[in-house]
Amino acid sequence: MPQQDLIILGAPGAGKGTHAEYLKKHMAYVHMSTGDILRVAVAGQTELGKQAQVHMDAGALVPDELVIDLVREQMAELGSGVHYLLDGFPRTVAQAEALAGIVAALGRPQPLVIYLAVSDEEVVHRLGGRRMCGSCGAIYNLYRDGLDAGDRCPACAGELYLRSDDRREAILNRLEVYKQQTQPLIDYYQQRRRLVNVDGEQGQQQASEQVARLARGESGD
Ligand code: AMP
Secondary structure, three states, X not given: OOOOOEEEEEOOOOOHHHXXXXXXXXXXXEEEEHHHXXXXXXXXXXXXXXXXXXXXXXXXXOOHHHHHHHHHHHHHOOOOOOOEEEEOOOOOHHHHHHHHHHHHHOOOOOOEEEEEEOOHHHHHHHHHOEEEEOOOOOEEEHHHHOOOOOOEOOOOOOEEXXXXXXXXXXXHHHHHHHHHHHHHHHHHHHHOOXXXXXXXXXXXXXXXXXXXXXXXXXXXX
């Protein structure tokens, strides 16, 4: 089977960003993150950015029409031999249905959906270890980077802090919202036999390699 276009689903902290980096580097995927694109639009105060900002500031989803138009434009710019990795989209069944139409109109095959499964406790552990530098903005993880709580930034000696949305209660709350949003999508893609589960708790390298095998159209085992 040829290389696949991909959607990656997974809770915050499941490793989506890490695997996306791996696929960009080793397989030349175009990483399309609607959250990143929207943040750039907000920072630039474009028409889209102004419309999206109200919703993002309220912690709500941006209306489907806006995000769907955005993805349609990005997809139209892709060359036929270039493969995409969608991250943060679709978030609703309406977006998933729109995506199927966009992809069909472009004559591309339907994407494979990779679901990175990670337990709640593991997410709390991973996100609870995340630290940001107050000076240079670098992001670390105490466990991955071998740092102790109280250490200073290895790059600039700035103070490292825990984001308020990485505290345990906030993490559990984000997970609950994520599950409510995502379950209908999991059902949608499972019914269409497009969904593959990947154990997000195996080693990072192993999980990236499994995702890459699936991306090449091989079996993930
Ligand atoms: P993310 O970085 O994926 O967590 O996205 C950050 C914010 O951007 C979300 O909280 C939403 O407000 C907005 N956003 C990103 N992707 C979507 C989407 N597919 N549908 C609606 N809103 C989105």
